[in-house]
Every structure is written in structure tokens, then in C-alpha cells.
Amino acid sequence: MADFNTLMEIVDRIRGLNQNDKKPQDRIPTTEDLYRKHLSDICNSADQANYFLRLLNEAHYLFRIHLVEPDDTLMVEGINAYVVAEVAIMRPIKDFANGELETLYEQQFYRRKQANVIIKELLPQVRTFNNTPLGRSLNMAMMTQQFEHILTEDFQEYTETWKKRKLRELMPDGNAAVGSDEDESAEMTDAGAPPIPTVDIDDHPPSGIDAPERPPLSAASAGEQPLRAVDDSERLAEVQQMDHSGKWGEAVSRFGVQFLVRIHFRKYEFDKVRWLIRTGKIALESDLRYIRDTLRLMEGRTGRDVRLKQFHKDMAELKRIAQLRLNQIHQLRKQQQ
16 A cells, blocks of 8 residues: 555656756656665655556656657667656756756767757657657656646646645545545546547547447347446456557557646647547546646636636536546446445
């Protein structure tokens, strides 16, 4: 069971590494040696350390940076780096990452350019540089810039109050402070939902064709057995099975669903997120809950954001759909008991 004090100790240790500019090689710890060198005395195994790191990432205590993408054909394992999600930490780390990228680029191409220019130039070829020093540095610089922007744009999700509440919700013995998954829209059905507009997104359906939607869990045709006759655990796994095909799947493997959702929200692209849920490209309970809770926070900002207020109906519809999926998952969990 995850212990809160142990989790906070992990954050403190990574913060200390992030702030130690005297040892630049250890300043941004990675999964290559994070457990062996820094966490083996407080974690029982590398698997437990990775589990704790995942909790801290989802609770916004840490940012996870994908340095190397796994490649089975070349037997390359994925490598992640971790940075504490605080502005005072992220800004010097971003400057450090930019400097590293500029140095490596100059050494390889014998040209001196600023980090922003290098990122724009190499981003279309990022997979070519996978598992190389330049590729790692490119990912680091690119992601730290994005994360610094997130810290200023979505600052409410990086306060101590928000993070502690989210962490307690994620911990096995924690108590969620944001309400249960059935606290609203419990009586909603998909009946009457407006059609999905065509959206400009990778892997989107042809113009004029609504996205195929997964049927509600309660729906069973005359020739089918009732839902309770289906193995509930298998059905629960099926409901949360994400469609990782196409460019969306590639982006998820690199950045994670919640990071991509935040980008869409910053661009007011609520219709795209709605399409992703309806087509099963977003299906995990944790991601659906994140969407619902983030929309609640955003609805509270409409008084300060004139443009956001224009999307009030879009946000309400997206929250309704996310809640429907959560209710379906919760229904299956009840049947497992």
C-alpha cells in the first residue's frame, strides 16, 4: 500500500536532484538508474518504485518526460525522466535542457542555433533520433517547454491542496475528495445526445460521418444474453480497452492521454476530446475522471475567461459523456462485488 510519507520522500529526493547543478549528469533522474541509485532504500523493488512514480505523476507532483521511445524491433527499452512539477524547479531545468540541446546540435551539425529553432527543425524527424543523445536532449527540451507552459496556464491543478487531494484519491487506501463517479448525471443515457460534428483531428472519420460509438452497457439485443451473464471482469477490461491505432496511439505512447487532453483544452477543442471518448481512444477510468474534474474547474473560470464562456455548452456535453462512461464502469465494478 502506498505510504504518503514515502511518496513525499520520493518527491523531496527528486527535487534535490533537480536543484543540484553541481552534478548535471544526475540533475534529471531517469528510469535507467533512479531506483538503483536513489530509491532502493525506501522502495522494495523497481516495480514498486515505478508504481509510486506513476502515482506522483498522475497527482501532478512530478512531470514524466519520455526520453527514449521503446522499439521492440531494435530491442530498445523506453526511458523516462522525472522533474518536480514546480515553477521554481521547471524554469532552471528548462534552461538547462535548452543549453544541452544547443550544445549537442552544434557538435553534430557544426551550426549554432537557439533551442526553439532546433526543436522546430528536428521535430518532424524526432523518431529518427530516438535513443540517441540528440534525440534524448530534443525530447527533454521540448517537454520542459510544454510543462513550464502548463504550470502557468493550469496553475490551479498544481497547488498543494489539489495535489494532495488527487494523491489521496489515487492511493489504494485514500478517500477521494472530489466526489464519487456517480455523483452527477447518474440518470443520464445516450438518448438525445447531439450528433458528433466532424473534427480536424488525426484518424478522424470521413466528413459527414459520425464517429461509431460503443453501445451502452445496459443495451442488449433480443438475441444477446443479459449483461450479467457476461464475465464482469472481462467486460470491465473490454470497456476500458483503448484504441491505440493511428497517430493518436503514437502520441499517447509518447506523452500520455492527460497531457494531450490538456493541450486540447487550452485550444478550446472540446469537440475533439468528445470524439476521442466516443470512439474509444480515451477509455481508462482515470483519464475519464481527469477530464470530468478538469471541466469542473474550467467551468468555474468562465467568469474570468470570456472566450471560455462561449464554450459552456460544449464543456457541459463533454462532461456529460465522460460521466456516462464513468457510470458504466462503476456499474460493472458493482457487479463484480
